[in-house]
Structure formats: structure tokens, C-alpha cells
Amino acid sequence: MLEHLRDPWTLMRGASLLLKPGGAVLASLLNIAHYSVVRKLLNGSFTYTESGLLERTQMRFFTLQDICNLFGQAGLAEMRYEPNEFLQSQEDARFVEGLSLLSDNPAESAKQLVAHQYVLRAAAADRNRVEERAPSRQLSFALRRVEWRMDAENHADQIVRWLSEGAVTARELRLAIERDIVRKEETAAALGGGRRPRGTGRIRRGLARLAAPGRRYGMSADPHGIAFITCVSDPELYAETLAYLRALTVPAPCAVEFIAVESDQGIAFAYNEAMIKTKAKYKVYLHQDVFVVDRNFLRVLLDVFGSDPDIGMIGMIGAPEVPASGTWWETHDMIGKVYCSTFGRMAELSGREPRGPYEEVRLADGLLLATQYDLPWREDIIRGWHFYDASQCMEFAAAGYEIAVPAQPSPMCLHSDGVQRPGIAYELERLNFLAHYGGRLG
Numbered sequence: 509m510l511e512h513l514r515d516p517w518t519l520m521r522g523a524s525l526l527l528k529p530g531g532a533v534l535a536s537l538l539n540i541a542h543y544s545v546v547r548k549l550l551n552g553s554f555t556y557t558e559s560g561l562l563e564r565t566q567m568r569f570f571t572l573q574d575i576c577n578l579f580g581q582a583g584l585a586e587m588r589y590e591p592n593e594f595l596q597s598q599e600d601a602r603f604v605e606g607l608s609l610l611s612d613n614p615a616e617s618a619k620q621l622v623a624h625q626y627v628l629r630a631a632a633a634d635r636n637r638v639e640e641r642a643p644s645r646q647l648s649f650a651l652r653r654v655e656w657r658m659d660a661e662n663h664a665d666q667i668v669r670w671l672s673e674g675a676v677t678a679r680e681l682r683l684a685i686e687r688d689i690v691r692k693e694e695t696a697a698a699l700g701g702g703r704r705p706r707g708t709g710r711i712r713r714g715l716a717r718l719a720a721p722g723r724r725y726g727m728s729a730d731p732h733g734i735a736f737i738t739c740v741s742d743p744e745l746y747a748e749t750l751a752y753l754r755a756l757t758v759p760a761p762c763a764v765e766f767i768a769v770e771s772d773q774g775i776a777f778a779y780n781e782a783m784i785k786t787k788a789k790y791k792v793y794l795h796q797d798v799f800v801v802d803r804n805f806l807r808v809l810l811d812v813f814g815s816d817p818d819i820g821m822i823g824m825i826g827a828p829e830v831p832a833s834g835t836w837w838e839t840h841d842m843i844g845k846v847y848c849s850t851f852g853r854m855a856e857l858s859g860r861e862p863r864g865p866y867e868e869v870r871l872a873d874g875l876l877l878a879t880q881y882d883l884p885w886r887e888d889i890i891r892g893w894h895f896y897d898a899s900q901c902m903e904f905a906a907a908g909y910e911i912a913v914p915a916q917p918s919p920m921c922l923h924s925d926g927v928q929r930p931g932i933a934y935e936l937e938r939l940n941f942l943a944h945y946g947g948r949l950g
Contacts, residue, residue: 510537510578511566515933518892520582522936524632532631533584540569542594543604543621561624572620575628584630591623647676648688655695664699678888732762733788734806739778740768740796752799759807762790775874776885776896783882794876795923801847802920812866812914813880820881820909821901823872824921825859830949834898834941836871843867844913846875847922856919866912871901875923883907889944894937902945 510516523533538561545561548554556564570578572589579587595601604621611617647670653663670676689695736753740746746768758764767785771778779793790809794800802808812822824846827839842859850857874897883903890896901911914920942949 510535511563511568511570514567516568517578517581518933518936520578520584522939524582524584526939527632530631532629533579534627534629536625536627537570537575538566538625539571539591539620539623541571541620542624543600543607544594544596546607546621547603572623572626575626579628579630583632587628587630589626589628591619592625592627593622594624595622647680647684651684651689651695654698655689655691660698667699678884678886682884729787729789731789733786734758734762734764734790734792735767735782735786735788736764736792736794737767737769737779737782737786738794738796739771739775741770742796746796749794749796749799752801755803756800756806757803759810762806762810764806774887774891774896775893776887776890776899779885779896780887783884790878790880791882792876792878793874794921795874795925797924798875799922799924800876800920801922802916802918805920808914808916808920809878812912813878815865816910818908818910819866819912820879820883820904820907821872821911822866822878823869823874823897823911823913824876824916824919825857826869826872826901826911826913828867828869830870830898830902832949834895834938834945834949836873836898839871843869844872845916845919846873847919848875849924849926854922854924858919862913862915864915866914868910869901869913870905870911871898872911872913873897874900875925876921879904881907881909889940890937892933892937894934895941898941899945902948906948 510519513519520533527533540561542561545554548562554562556562558564575589576587595604604618608614608618608621647667650663650667652658654660654667667676667681671678671681685692685696738746738749750766753764753766756764765786765788767782769778769782771781783791790813792809809822813819823844825842825844827836828841828843829839830836831838843862845856845858847854848857849855877897877900881904883900885896886899886903890899904911
């Protein structure tokens with residue numbers, strides 16, 4: 509089945525999240541490196557067939573190395589496999605022997621050339637064993653060694669390895685820096701720089717963001733700055749969005765800026781990239797197909813934020829509780845409103861009015877989210893295009909901030925999103941969200 513999917517990597521990541529302790533994934537995959545395919549390629553042919561290695565309905569092809577990468581990237585590191593071999597004749601055996609001599613490892617190459625299919629069992633590595641966890645005290649000790657330059661590079665590398673192995677989470681590291689470290693930005697910068705052990709580049713970049721100028725946890729440099737941040741894949745559509753943003757009334761002494769980010773690594777990654785490009789205190793993260801139609805939008809935003817410093821985020825529509833499914837619109841008590849075309853026609857989607865100038869919610873829709881404090885978007889957890897909003901709401905709540913939906917006589921935003929049919933990518937991200945935040949839904 510995996511060969512017939514456009515994105516088997518996302519499927520495997522989702523499947524790994526469903527495993528109970530001791531559970532495993534069983535699979536069989538055809539080997540595109542079989543000698544019969546190599547022979548066809550040498551003869552200039554890659555003709556699809558009704559069945560077999562080149563079945564015409566296949567979308568993906570795998571060698572043994574590709575299979576290992578597929579399951580390894582899904583966190584299924586403990587893998588055992590058996591090849592089903594197919595060798596048709598003595599002539600084929602001589603062909604395999606000669607071909608294998610061209611490789612760096614002839615014996616291993618010969619095995620892979622005759623493997624028609626691999627049957628495998630893959631299980632997730634147990635990262636909850638005590639000996640694999642980095643105790644909080646060890647993390648604090650290592651951070652202080654980095655801070656006070658006592659064999660700093662080796663201790664920084666150790667911390668990065670803990671992160672890459674899952675022995676320490678990004679949140680645990682942030683909290684440890686806040687709790688134990690005096691020179692917070694300098695220490696985070698030391699973790700983000702220096703040597704890069706293989707496979708830790710993404711983690712290093714995330715650490716570097718913690719140390720970016722003006723990016724101290726929960727603080728920004730310009731108290732009157734407002735940045736509109738959008739992940740853009742359609743420049744023409746974004747230009748229309750900008751026209752509405754530029755028409756907004758900007759209260760004095762505020763100044764606005766517009767930041768567009770292109771990304772093929774998900775919205776959380778894009779928003780993190782944009783966050784470090786601005787010193788604005790207020791950030792409005794919105795989709796490229798959202799038009800802010802209320803000219804007084806910024807005034808409302810600032811009034812709500814100014815009324816209570818505990819309000820960290822504002823959304824246009826949301827839910828006062830987290831439904832068991834994790835999907836905010838399955839709430840029985842929707843709050844707020846927005847114009848949208850989700851159901852095939854542009855109309856007002858509305859819940860009840862907030863009880864007062866605003867009302868606190870647990871989840872808000874990501875069509876537009878405004879913040880007055882900076883918390884990193886969890887790109888380490890949410891790598892796609894769904895549930896980044898729910899994840900960020902959970903992160904703000906965990907940090908002690910409230911999420912609010914303001915009162916709107918009529919919707920302040922129009923979301924030209926078209927008919928939405930959640931597919932497998934949505935479902936896998938939903939399961940991913942529940943796997944990480946399910947314990948906090950109550």
C-alpha cells in the first residue's frame with residue numbers, strides 16, 4: 509500500500525503515534541533495486557506493467573535504504589526485516605554477480621539485487637526509560653557550564669544531543685533556561701552556534717531563535733509595533749489581502765509592517781521564521797486568504813490587549829473548551845464570528861456573542877491569531893498545515909496566558925477559504941496533536 513500513496517512519510521509518522529507500548533508496525537515493500545529493474549534500466553526501459561515491481565498504479569519506489577529512512581523518520585527506529593528473494597535463472601545469477609562487483613560492498617549489493625520484496629517489523633524506540641532521560645539536575649548543570657564557559661562546547665553538544673534523542677524536550681529546555689540561567693540570551697546563543705553534530709541542524713536553528721536580538725522569552729523591543737505575518741504561496745491572493753490591511757486605521761503612535769514568508773515546511777516553521785524578523789510587540793498571524801474588513805480592527809485589538817496583561821492571544825472565533833477530538837469547531841459552545849465560504853457559499857459563521865468586550869476561549873481558529881507576547885510555534889511537533897493553531901493555544905495556556913475572542917457586532921474578517929474537506933494529512937495531524945496534548949484537554 510505504501511508504494512501507492514503520494515505521502516507515505518506523513519502516514520508513517522501518524523501510524524507511529526498510534527502505537528501502544530510494545531506495539532509495532534508490520535509492512536511489506538517492493539524493492540526497486542531488484543536486478544530485473546536494473547537490467548531494464550541498462551537497456552533503456554522503465555515500462556510500467558499491470559503488476560509487479562513496476563505496477564502502473566505505484567507512486568513511490570523504495571530501495572532498502574529508502575525503507576530504513578521512511579521508518580526511521582517516523583520514529584520507528586527498532587526495525588527487523590527479511591527479504592523475499594527472486595532469482596530466475598543461472599544467467600540472472602551471473603548478471604547479479606557481475607553487477608554487484610561494481611559496488612563498494614559486493615556481498616551486500618548482491619543480497620539487495622535479488623531481494624524482490626522486504627517484509628519488516630518496526631517499533632518505536634522506548635524513550636521513557638529512566639536511563640535515557642536527562643534528569644532535570646543534569647540539564648541545569650550542563651546549562652550552567654555553557655553559561656560560565658566551563659568546557660562549554662562539549663556541554664552544548666550534549667544538550668543538543670539530548671534534544672535530538674528526545675531525552676529533553678524544547679519546552680523543558682526553555683523552562684530550565686528561565687529558571688536556572690542568568691545570562692539567558694547569551695546561553696541560548698551558545699547552544700545555537702558552534703559545532704553541529706550530524707542531524708541537529710534544525711534543533712540548532714530553533715535554539716538560535718531563542719537568542720535572536722530583542723527575542724527574550726515573552727518580550728519584544730518595539731512596544732508600538734504591529735507586524736502582520738502571512739505564509740504566502742499565492743502572491744496574487746496575498747496582494748489582495750495586503751490591500752485590506754493597508755486600509756486599516758492605525759491608532760497613534762503605532763506603526764505597522766507586513767512580513768510574507770514562503771515555506772514548504774509547515775506554518776509553524778514559517779511563523780517562527782517571521783517572528784525573529786521583527787521587533788514589533790504585537791503580531792497578527794493571518795492566512796493569505798483572510799481579508800480584514802473592519803477598519804477599526806487594530807483599535808479593538810489594542811483595547812482588548814490593554815485591558816488585561818494576562819491576555820496573550822486574540823482570535824476571531826473559537827471554543828471555550830477543547831473537544832475530545834481536538835477539533836475546535838466540534839464544540840457545543842462556539843464563540844465569535846467570521847465570514848467564510850467553507851460550506852460552498854460566502855456566509856456568516858457565528859457562535860454566541862462574548863459575555864462582555866471579550867471572552868476567554870481554550871482554542872481559536874488559525875485564520876487570524878494576534879499576540880502581544882512571543883512564544884515559539886511548536887515546529888518540532890506540528891510540521892504541516894493543520895493544528896498549528898490549536899498547538900499554539902495550548903502553549904499559551906501552559907505559559908499562563910489567556911486567549912480571547914472580542915465582541916464583534918459584525919465579523920471583522922472574511923475568510924475566502926472555499927469548501928474544505930479534511931483529508932488524511934488533517935487526520936494524522938489531529939492524532940499528532942492529541943498524542944502531545946491529549947493529557948491537557950480537560
